[in-house]
Amino acid sequence: MRQLILKQLKCHESEDWGADECRLEVYLDGALQPYLKTNLNNKQVWALNRTYTFQTSVDIKLWDEDSPDADDFLGATHIGTGVTDNAAASFTQDGANYKLWYQVIEAPDVDPVKAAIDAFEHSSQPGVWPYIQKADLLADIRSTVLNPFEVNQNYTPFCGPTAIVFELVAKQPARYVALCQSLYETGQFQSRTKVVRPSDQLRQSKVRAGISVADWMLIATLRDSENLIFPIDANSSGLVNNIAGITTPWEMKGWIYEILGYDQVSFESTFVYGEFDAMRKAHAARQQGGVGFLMIDASMLQGSAPAIAYPNHWVSYLGNLQIDDGIWYQHDSGHIRFDCYSWGRKYSVDLGEGSFEDYMWGVVTGC
Numbered sequence: 001m002r003q004l005i006l007k008q009l010k011c012h013e014s015e016d017w018g019a020d021e022c023r024l025e026v027y028l029d030g031a032l033q034p035y036l037k038t039n040l041n042n043k044q045v046w047a048l049n050r051t052y053t054f055q056t057s058v059d060i061k062l063w064d065e066d067s068p069d070a071d072d073f074l075g076a077t078h079i080g081t082g083v084t085d086n087a088a089a090s091f092t093q094d095g096a097n098y099k100l101w102y103q104v105i106e107a108p109d110v111d112p113v114k115a116a117i118d119a120f121e122h123s124s125q126p127g128v129w130p131y132i133q134k135a136d137l138l139a140d141i142r143s144t145v146l147n148p149f150e151v152n153q154n155y156t157p158f159c160g161p162t163a164i165v166f167e168l169v170a171k172q173p174a175r176y177v178a179l180c181q182s183l184y185e186t187g188q189f190q191s192r193t194k195v196v197r198p199s200d201q202l203r204q205s206k207v208r209a210g211i212s213v214a215d216w217m218l219i220a221t222l223r224d225s226e227n228l229i230f231p232i233d234a235n236s237s238g239l240v241n242n243i244a245g246i247t248t249p250w251e252m253k254g255w256i257y258e259i260l261g262y263d264q265v266s267f268e269s270t271f272v273y274g275e276f277d278a279m280r281k282a283h284a285a286r287q288q289g290g291v292g293f294l295m296i297d298a299s300m301l302q303g304s305a306p307a308i309a310y311p312n313h314w315v316s317y318l319g320n321l322q323i324d325d326g327i328w329y330q331h332d333s334g335h336i337r338f339d340c341y342s343w344g345r346k347y348s349v350d351l352g353e354g355s356f357e358d359y360m361w362g363v364v365t366g367c
Helices: 112-122 134-146 159-171 173-186 213-225 238-245 249-260 275-287 353-359
Strands: 002-013 020-028 036-040 045-054 058-064 072-079 084-091 097-106 265-269 291-296 313-324 335-342 345-352 360-366
Touching: 002 020, 020 045, 036 045, 058 097, 072 084, 072 097, 112 134, 112 173, 134 173, 134 213, 159 173, 159 213, 159 249, 159 291, 159 313, 159 335, 173 213, 249 265, 249 291, 249 360, 265 275, 275 291, 275 313, 275 335, 275 353, 275 360, 313 345, 335 353, 345 353, 353 360
Parallel strands: none
Antiparallel strands: 002 045, 002 097, 020 036, 020 058, 058 072, 084 097, 265 360, 291 313, 291 360, 313 335, 335 345
């Protein structure tokens, strides 16, 4: 294990005319940490004095937040396990000039997931979810980090945020624990650039039957935070419940960026054509350590073929892609096989080209 000590960040030249709204992002072994923010102008120094423990590497990114324009990327640096007493990294993109001083020292071996759970267990901060007991929540968290397939939307319509949380647990389990703790104790958590906060109505509602308290608290919060008209309530049903649960491709893109922390996020529509090519893009993203989410008709996974297929479900692509393109002059002669996550389990899809095209509507990727 190694310990990273961020000492200070100095602005030699800001990107804007005047002070930059600096956001410093720290990724420990690929897991995004709570962002650090301040305003800096020329010659000003930000005393960071932050310490992080990591196993293999740290990536640090510096942004100048702009609104309503997109944030300006000022640069990134990669830090390995080499011990150093006084190292520096520069961020010089987009006309800016910043320098970060840091130190890397040896540290005792720790399990970051266990450390996060222990910190939550020993915290004296009371919860703000009246129908969730801390002991039940911790039991769910322990079970989930051991097996991400424990994440399960069950009968709720929250397939989009459920797929996001599945990938969060699989790829960043310690951060998953930290988000759950913050959400339970404070009623909110910090995503990449925002504060995610559920409605009071959701916090005060009972846990939906058939879903674990950990899944309900985090997944329903993600869904609820995107709803401007229909807040999520465990007691809601019918049309309101279904409308509130719909997830759009742009919401999936937003969660990939905000929750999972990937920079390169895109949506590939297959409403007209391009199903096999879109699957290859999902596979390429997965191969690069990223994610791919498929927008499908749920009949692709189970149940009888519908009279008319339509996009009503999101799944996480897991790999093992095999595509037979078929013969170009023979319609629907191709075949596809792959694995995906949904409803708390792995599904192995094995379909002919025609059926797959009927069920497939698009892919959102992040890497």
